Amino acid sequence: MWYQTKASEILGIQYPILQGPFGGNLSSVELVSTVSNAGGLGGYGAYTLSPQEIIDVDQRIKATTNKPYNINLWVSDTDAIDGSVSDEQFKQTQALFKPYFDELGIGLPEKPAPFKSRFENQVEVILHQKPPVFSFMFGIPSADILEQCHRLGIVTVGAATTLDEAILLESAGVDTIIASGFEAGGHRPSFLAPAESSTIGTFVLLQLIKEKVKTPIIAAGGIANGKGVAAALALGADAAQIGTAFLATDESNATAIHRQTLFSDAAKYTTLSRAFTGRLGRGITSRVAKDLVNMEKGFLPFPLQTQFMSHLRKAAIEQEKWDMILFWGGQIAPVLKHTRAGELMKSIVEETTDYFDYLKT
Numbered sequence: 001m002w003y004q005t006k007a008s009e010i011l012g013i014q015y016p017i018l019q020g021p022f023g024g025n026l027s028s029v030e031l032v033s034t035v036s037n038a039g040g041l042g043g044y045g046a047y048t049l050s051p052q053e054i055i056d057v058d059q060r061i062k063a064t065t066n067k068p069y070n071i072n073l074w075v076s077d078t079d080a081i082d083g084s085v086s087d088e089q090f091k092q093t094q095a096l097f098k099p100y101f102d103e104l105g106i107g108l109p110e111k112p113a114p115f116k117s118r119f120e121n122q123v124e125v126i127l128h129q130k131p132p133v134f135s136f137m138f139g140i141p142s143a144d145i146l147e148q149c150h151r152l153g154i155v156t157v158g159a160a161t162t163l164d165e166a167i168l169l170e171s172a173g174v175d176t177i178i179a180s181g182f183e184a185g186g187h188r189p190s191f192l193a194p195a196e197s198s199t200i201g202t203f204v205l206l207q208l209i210k211e212k213v214k215t216p217i218i219a220a221g222g223i224a225n226g227k228g229v230a231a232a233l234a235l236g237a238d239a240a241q242i243g244t245a246f247l248a249t250d251e252s253n254a255t256a257i258h259r260q261t262l263f264s265d266a267a268k269y270t271t272l273s274r275a276f277t278g279r280l281g282r283g284i285t286s287r288v289a290k291d292l293v294n295m296e297k298g299f300l301p302f303p304l305q306t307q308f309m310s311h312l313r314k315a316a317i318e319q320e321k322w323d324m325i326l327f328w329g330g331q332i333a334p335v336l337k338h339t340r341a342g343e344l345m346k347s348i349v350e351e352t353t354d355y356f357d358y359l360k361t
């Protein structure tokens with residue numbers, strides 16, 4: 001059967017379909033358990049959570065499913081040297097964004113306290129809670145952490161945006177590798193070359209990796225239905241990770257306006273931008289995203305830019321100025337059909353099965 005792949009065996013799931021984890025408070029326990037209970041692998045993006053919050057989430061997931069699930073972290077979670085920037089850089093950013101803050105009638109944010117990486121404390125919780133699967137992006141955890149995962153029976157999943165990154169993940173002994181194509185919604189998880197020069201489409205990246213790497217590959221980016229899953233499997237993937245289509249379902253933690261926008265005409269146009277967080281990510285094109293193309297010098301490093309923009313975002317939401325927000329989403333959004341995660345899973349499985357049955361006739 002098409003669903004009996006190396007990845008479904010390693011991950012302990014019935015169907016080789018992963019619900020992409022969403023950072024930034026967009027994941028939900030309900031979405032994770034719906035997907036896992038339907039035979040896929042639900043995923044929770046936890047990189048902004050405190051260790052205690054991760055424990056709570058993990059316990060809530062364990063209470064709602066006895067199937068495998070995934071918790072996701074960002075290995076590198078800051079680009080700011082010593083967690084901060086110079087006063088001069090901060091003033092430059094304030095000046096660039098002042099017209100938008102003025103438009104919303106709010107003051108400019110003050111320079112925040114230096115940011116401290118959270119990964120080390122977060123990963124300790126992963127090793128303690130032992131979720132069945134631990135996926136990560138923006139780098140590779142230390143050999144010691146990976147060794148402990150293997151010893152504890154936690155399956156590891158790393159993300160690559162280039163062949164070089166996939167080769168490095170394999171040599172580190174990661175159990176499965178995500179081929180993360182540039183169609184995908186959310187951040188580009190590049191960690192060797194700049195994200196701007198790591199923009200390969202999913203189906204090219206998948207084939208490049210397949211030629212050189214033996215570790216099972218999970219295709220991610222631009223897949224939203226059974227035809228997409230079948231195409232990924234035909235090209236050598238062992239599983240598909242689907243983000244935008246699950247983000248658009250009622251069970252995700254995206255706001256109603258975010259989900260509506262993913263189903264609207266606006267979703268035909270997406271942009272890769274650093275303006276909203278400091279790292280390159282794809283969302284539905286908005287006025288601010290368009291205005292700030294090629295203005296990278298005026299942005300703060302991640303995550304200081306996220307903190308800076310959170311003030312603008314809050315006021316824009318309160319005033320319903322949607323053109324000042326970047327609603328995260330991938331290029332595949334215009335083909336989305338389902339608003340319920342269970343129905344989406346069912347339809348993906350049926351469509352993929354139909355496709356492989358058709359090939360036999």
Ligand SMILES: Cc1cc2nc3c(=O)[nH]c(=O)nc-3n(C[C@H](O)[C@H](O)[C@H](O)COP(=O)(O)O)c2cc1C
Pocket residue numbers: 019020021022023024026045046047072073135136137159180183184185186187220221222223224241242243244245247328329330331332
């Ligand atoms: C809003 C959003 C947030 C995301 N956050 C994360 C994250 O924190 N960690 C991660 O590994 N992948 C993250 N992703 C990537 C997804 O897990 C998935 O790989 C990707 O969405 C697949 O491409 P698609 O959007 O075309 O389906 C995010 C994607 C979106 C849309």
